Amino acid sequence: MNRAAPPGDIPAARAAPATLTHLQRLEAESIHILREVVAECEHPVMLYSIGKDSSVMLHLAMKAFYPAVPPFPLLHVDTTWKFRAMYEFRDAMAKRLGMQLLVHVNQEGLRLGIGPFTHGSQVHTDVMKTQALRQALDQYGFDAAFGGARRDEEKSRAKERIFSFRTAQHRWDPKQQRPELWALYNARKRPGESLRVFPLSNWTELDVWQYVYLEQIPIVPLYLAAERPVVERDGALIMVDDERMPLRPDERPQMRKVRFRTLGCYPLTGAIESQADTLPAIIQEMLLTRTSERQGRVIDHDAAASMERKKQEGYF
Amino acid sequence: MAHQSELIARDIGAYLHVQEHKSLLRFITCGSVDDGKSTLIGRLLYESKLIFDDQLTQLAADSRRVGTRGGELDFALLVDGLAAEREQGITIDVAYRFFSTERRKFIVADTPGHEQYTRNMVTGASTADLAVILIDARKGVLVQTRRHSYLVHLIGIPRIVLAVNKMDLVGYSQASFDEIVGHYRDFAARLGLTDISAIPLSAVHGDNVIAPSTHMPWYAGPTLLQHLETVEVDAALAGQPFRLPVQWVNRPNAEFRGFAGLIAGGTVHRGDRLRVLPSGREGRVARIVTAGGDLESASAGQSVTLTLDTEVDVSRGDVLAAADAPPQVADQFEATIVWLQDEPMLQGRTYLMKTGTRTLSATVTPLKHRVNVNTLEHEPAERLELNDIGVCELELDRPIPFEAYSESRALGGFILIDRLTNNTAGAGLINFALRRSQNVHWQALDVDKQLRARLKGQKACVLWLTGLSGAGKSTIANLIEKRLAAAGRHTYLLDGDNVRHGLNKDLGFTAQDRVENIRRVAEVARLMVDAGLIVLVSFISPFRSERRMARELFAAGEFFEVFVDTPLAEAERRDVKGLYRKARRGELKNFTGIDSPYETPETPEIHIDTTALNADQAAGSVIAHLASRKVIAGA
Numbered sequence: 001m002n003r004a005a006p007p008g009d010i011p012a013a014r015a016a017p018a019t020l021t022h023l024q025r026l027e028a029e030s031i032h033i034l035r036e037v038v039a040e041c042e043h044p045v046m047l048y049s050i051g052k053d054s055s056v057m058l059h060l061a062m063k064a065f066y067p068a069v070p071p072f073p074l075l076h077v078d079t080t081w082k083f084r085a086m087y088e089f090r091d092a093m094a095k096r097l098g099m100q101l102l103v104h105v106n107q108e109g110l111r112l113g114i115g116p117f118t119h120g121s122q123v124h125t126d127v128m129k130t131q132a133l134r135q136a137l138d139q140y141g142f143d144a145a146f147g148g149a150r151r152d153e154e155k156s157r158a159k160e161r162i163f164s165f166r167t168a169q170h171r172w173d174p175k176q177q178r179p180e181l182w183a184l185y186n187a188r189k190r191p192g193e194s195l196r197v198f199p200l201s202n203w204t205e206l207d208v209w210q211y212v213y214l215e216q217i218p219i220v221p222l223y224l225a226a227e228r229p230v231v232e233r234d235g236a237l238i239m240v241d242d243e244r245m246p247l248r249p250d251e252r253p254q255m256r257k258v259r260f261r262t263l264g265c266y267p268l269t270g271a272i273e274s275q276a277d278t279l280p281a282i283i284q285e286m287l288l289t290r291t292s293e294r295q296g297r298v299i300d301h302d303a304a305a306s307m308e309r310k311k312q313e314g315y316f
Numbered sequence: 317m318a319h320q321s322e323l324i325a326r327d328i329g330a331y332l333h334v335q336e337h338k339s340l341l342r343f344i345t346c347g348s349v350d351d352g353k354s355t356l357i358g359r360l361l362y363e364s365k366l367i368f369d370d371q372l373t374q375l376a377a378d379s380r381r382v383g384t385r386g387g388e389l390d391f392a393l394l395v396d397g398l399a400a401e402r403e404q405g406i407t408i409d410v411a412y413r414f415f416s417t418e419r420r421k422f423i424v425a426d427t428p429g430h431e432q433y434t435r436n437m438v439t440g441a442s443t444a445d446l447a448v449i450l451i452d453a454r455k456g457v458l459v460q461t462r463r464h465s466y467l468v469h470l471i472g473i474p475r476i477v478l479a480v481n482k483m484d485l486v487g488y489s490q491a492s493f494d495e496i497v498g499h500y501r502d503f504a505a506r507l508g509l510t511d512i513s514a515i516p517l518s519a520v521h522g523d524n525v526i527a528p529s530t531h532m533p534w535y536a537g538p539t540l541l542q543h544l545e546t547v548e549v550d551a552a553l554a555g556q557p558f559r560l561p562v563q564w565v566n567r568p569n570a571e572f573r574g575f576a577g578l579i580a581g582g583t584v585h586r587g588d589r590l591r592v593l594p595s596g597r598e599g600r601v602a603r604i605v606t607a608g609g610d611l612e613s614a615s616a617g618q619s620v621t622l623t624l625d626t627e628v629d630v631s632r633g634d635v636l637a638a639a640d641a642p643p644q645v646a647d648q649f650e651a652t653i654v655w656l657q658d659e660p661m662l663q664g665r666t667y668l669m670k671t672g673t674r675t676l677s678a679t680v681t682p683l684k685h686r687v688n689v690n691t692l693e694h695e696p697a698e699r700l701e702l703n704d705i706g707v708c709e710l711e712l713d714r715p716i717p718f719e720a721y722s723e724s725r726a727l728g729g730f731i732l733i734d735r736l737t738n739n740t741a742g743a744g745l746i747n748f749a750l751r752r753s754q755n756v757h758w759q760a761l762d763v764d765k766q767l768r769a770r771l772k773g774q775k776a777c778v779l780w781l782t783g784l785s786g787a788g789k790s791t792i793a794n795l796i797e798k799r800l801a802a803a804g805r806h807t808y809l810l811d812g813d814n815v816r817h818g819l820n821k822d823l824g825f826t827a828q829d830r831v832e833n834i835r836r837v838a839e840v841a842r843l844m845v846d847a848g849l850i851v852l853v854s855f856i857s858p859f860r861s862e863r864r865m866a867r868e869l870f871a872a873g874e875f876f877e878v879f880v881d882t883p884l885a886e887a888e889r890r891d892v893k894g895l896y897r898k899a900r901r902g903e904l905k906n907f908t909g910i911d912s913p914y915e916t917p918e919t920p921e922i923h924i925d926t927t928a929l930n931a932d933q934a935a936g937s938v939i940a941h942l943a944s945r946k947v948i949a950g951a
Contacts, residue, residue: 019554020617022340022421031619032578035563039632039673064576064619066607068568151412158411177409178740179435179656181442183578184670184731188738202423204414210335284328 023211030057030199031064032183033162034146037197038071040187041144044197047133048074048101050086051263052219053148055093056208057199059217061146062097073100075145077136079128080105081116081265083241089220104136116267117246124265134170137194144187144195152204162201168192209286213279222260223282225274229253236270261286334418339549344425344440344473347450348460352481356450356519357413357426358391360541363526364415391519410440419545434689434703435656437464438743441471442729445549448477448540453486453516457499463689465500469507470652470705470745472722475547476504478514479540484521488531506692513547515540553616557641558582558590559719559727561672562634566621574605574621575630577673580726582638584622585613589639592630593717598639599624633674635717635727643727646749647715650684652707655700657734657741662699664832666865667741669712671730677713677868678732679835684708698828700742709750721745736860768848772806775947778841778851778870779938782863782917783880784909785856785895786887788926788934792880793854795935800850805948808844810837812855825906831862838866845874850947858908860915873945878938879920884909886927 020028037044046061048054061070076090094101106114109127116124137145151158161177163185178186187195200208212219229240231251238245240253245267247253258271259282276285323331347353379390413424425440441447447468451461468476478500486492497514504512515524516535523529524539538546559581566574584590588601604611605621614620622636630636637643655661661680669678686697686706700706721728732742769776779796781789793809800807816823820836823829834857844851857863867875887909888896899907906912917923922941924934942948 019339020615021336022338022416023336025340025617028578028617028619032563035576035619036673039564063607065566066605066621067572067574068566152414158413159409174409179439179743180740181439181731181743182725182729183443184729186670186731186733186738186740188668188733190738202412202414204416204421206335206416207421210332213332214336280328280332283332284324287324287331 023207023214026203026207027060027063027211029183029202030060033185033197033199034061034064034070036185037144037146037163037187037195038065040185041195043140043142044072044144044146045075045102045137045140045142046070046072046146047148048076048090049148049263050076050082050090050220051148052208052212052223053150053200053203055217055219056203056211057146057148058093058097059215060199069098072146073102075102075104075136075140075142077129077133078103078105079124079132079265080110081124081128081244081267083220083222083239083263083266083269085222086220086263089218093218102136102140104132104139106132106135115244116265117244121268124268137170142194143189144197146197146199148200149198150203150205150208151198151201160198160201162198163187164196164198165189166194166196170194172196205286206283209279209283213283220263222263224279225257225259225277225281227255228258228271230256230258230271237272238269239266239271241266338416338419338421340421340423341446341544341547341549342423342425342444343446343448343544344427344437344444344468345448345450346427346437346440346464346468347479347481348452348455348458351450351452352392352519353426353450354392355390356448356479356481356517356525356540357424359519359522359525360422360424361413361415362391363522364417364541410436417541417545422544434463434467434705435654435743437467438471438654438656441468441473442725442743444471444473446475446477446544446547447473448479450479450481451496451500453480453482453492453496456496457503459690461500462503462692465504465507465509466687466689466692469509470654472725474511476509476512477540477543478512480514480516481519483516483523483529483532484518488516488523488529490532490534493535513537513543515543553581554583556581556616556724558584558588558636558638559643559724560584560620560622560636561674561726562630562632562636563673564632565630572623574603574623575636576619576621577636578619579614579616580672581616581724583613583615584620584638586610590622590624590636591639591642592628593635593637593642594645594715595629595634597628599626599628601625633672635672637717643717643719643724644749645715645717647712648681648750649710649712649718650707650747650750651710651730652687652705652721652745652747653700653732654743655702655704655706655741656743657737657739658702659734659737659741660699660701660827661704661706661732661742662828662831663708664828664835665861666735666868668733668735669710669730669744670733671716671718671746672727674716675733676716679711679865681709681711698826707747710744718746718749720748734861735864765846765848768846770848772848774805774848774850776845776848776850777874777876777942777947778845778853779876779878779942780841780857780863780866781852781854781878781880782857782920784882784884784887784914785907786890786892787880787882788931789854789856789880791931792924792934792938793852795931796938797852799935799939800948803948805850806848807850807852809852809854810841810844815840825912827859827906827912830858830912834859834862834866838862838869841866842869845870856908856914858912858914860917863917876922876941876945877917877920878922878924879917880924880926880934882926 106128114124114127149157161180165178166172230237231253237258256273259274260269260271274285276282345353411426413426415422425444427437427440449464480493480496493516516532517524517540523531526539526541528539560577560579562575563577566576584601586601586604589598591598601622602625603623604614663680663683666677666679668675683697684707685694686704688695697706719727728746730744731740734741765776781793783789790811797807797809815837820833823833841851841853898904899910908914922938
């Protein structure tokens, strides 16, 4: 038996459409994917990163299984360096939706004091994200994990399947991917092997924002512009979110009206100066600017083709 | 331009309202190597302003480093994603790209032009509404063009754009264009493809991609993007009879029982009478449930949850269909198969078949022919290799509701999954059901296996001895049977050599024949177990897949795989029948262990190491195992 969802979480009904719009087609496809995993896998989990894509994915899950609560837990792989506003938002969402929230921290990494300031982004991401994720999947024995990645984000994502097979060592082999035809997803695997499943594969950044806007999906306030304390470091605006951030001699935090296009570990996530403090204003700004979304993420700059390599090693 | 910057800046609310009503077009681009596919897609992304400044900076740097355009912007680099591809300068897998205009969102499946990558094109085509077939104006219609067009036709994409590229290299000549289009139409007509729009363009220079070309005033038709923006997206699905393959049964509490799925065809209204297939039971739609509130009706393409007004048994894999126009139900089909994996498709082999939301076993019965995709001729074949396309018959382990692929992609398309590797091995299209499948039914008999076995005072089972030639299977099987007979058990021994003298004397030793050999023996063993016998099978049975197929014919606890484990060197040293010597001399082809593989059992019920046990001890250990499993009383 699945538990029933709390009432009143979803916006009021719209009539059944004559022809489907692009968002309606995307929504129906994502719901189909979510249900297919629940029907075919024994122990699925939804990776919840607290960002806008996770919020949309979670919203779609609430729709897919309504009136039941989605029959899987949320998993947050916590590097311990997220923005404080993200932690608050995470806990409030899980509580409101009545879903189980698992939080996993790489305890070994924590014991060694791994962090972005002391060890650099590459080591931090590898230990606290990639390895931590593998630990969590192994520890709980999940055989399928939903992720909110989109194919338009980055070139190696563009070739990844919606049902993306992983070996027992969590490795992705871009040259041995299963062909994916029609809406027939092959979820078969042996014990120990697993799937990463990406229900938002065919969504673009604009689709996600538009859907957030239309469906009034809650998002972390950091996406909206506000006065925040930042320092300018190596060409990026880094928010001073807590006392763990060591300031260089010439750095003085100053209040600037900024927002974030993506959310991750605060020391690795650059802000942009912006006046956009409503959803339409964000979308407007996004359409008029000419810088891609992942540019704010420090991790992609580390090496050419770095995302493809990270993914082969088990990063989402 | 693609996004109306002015409107965005002036009135974002109005802009969003327009965006809300955009439609979606999925298309595939196909062409040969160097036809300029990646350049064309890169150009579409660039011109629809989806290339951001940082990507442009990266592109400029990459163009200087590895570009093929002498340092100028090489748009192909925008879409050639994986590191390996950048090094080789080719596209090696299906990639999906996104761009949108004020009218439409587009999803492009970018597929490679290499002959060996047919599987990628079929994959990309399976979700496409339209195909853009690229032709190099200098080269005209090539073998690959024919192949791509055949695949587009096979997968049932209704609309084709013939994009004659590199017009700049033929002096923007109308005569060249007309000649190519003429050739192509002749060829396409033979396939039955008629909805073709031909556009002359130059992706490198942008002619007729977005804006009309100034170099080709003789062409009055739409540019590529204009065509893609206005071509009608098929809405015919909604007009078909209602079909909903049930994905998941939603039971949050005792009061609610909903059937969730994506509507594959037609429209459903509250109160409609539906039939559940294959069971044939009926009920009326009580509610159409969505999280946004109940609906009065829902149509093809929507993911919904239905409840019925009566208690009807419905589970995943069933199809809810309009009661007055239900699909047929059958368990044998003729189907067209596209083979997608290295390991070939063999006649007689059993695969998992996923169609709709149902997964079941399907056995390949005769392979009728292979299609030569270059000449479209039918060729005799005994197997399908990677990228082969063929027509075969399939026998399922139970009946399913279906429609011909030409009627419904959702109820007529399927994938075949390799049961050992779990790889997606093939894609298939149901052509029609075989009539015999609708008329032959399994006859339920009053005297059953349990009763027959009880009369003999035993439990029926099969001992399946597998191992290399000369491993000692027959010797051990003979000893086991003697002991069982002495204990008053009713047995039968099926020996590989003996069966090949009669039932299987028409079979040789090729991989296909080995598969068929085992299939027949497994079926005979099943009948004998049904007769209540303890059956011993002594067969090399080298392939895991066939041993598993045999195992699946029996109930749990009835099948004992006995691995007679003798190392190759030892079997060859013994060489009782002199066969290894012959095989080494090349006088025996396809000899297991020499030039044909033996796939070692992974988890046999009984493992006999013949280097540690003699035949008598081995037989004893098998008898002891049967006693421990209560198949026979302690002996």
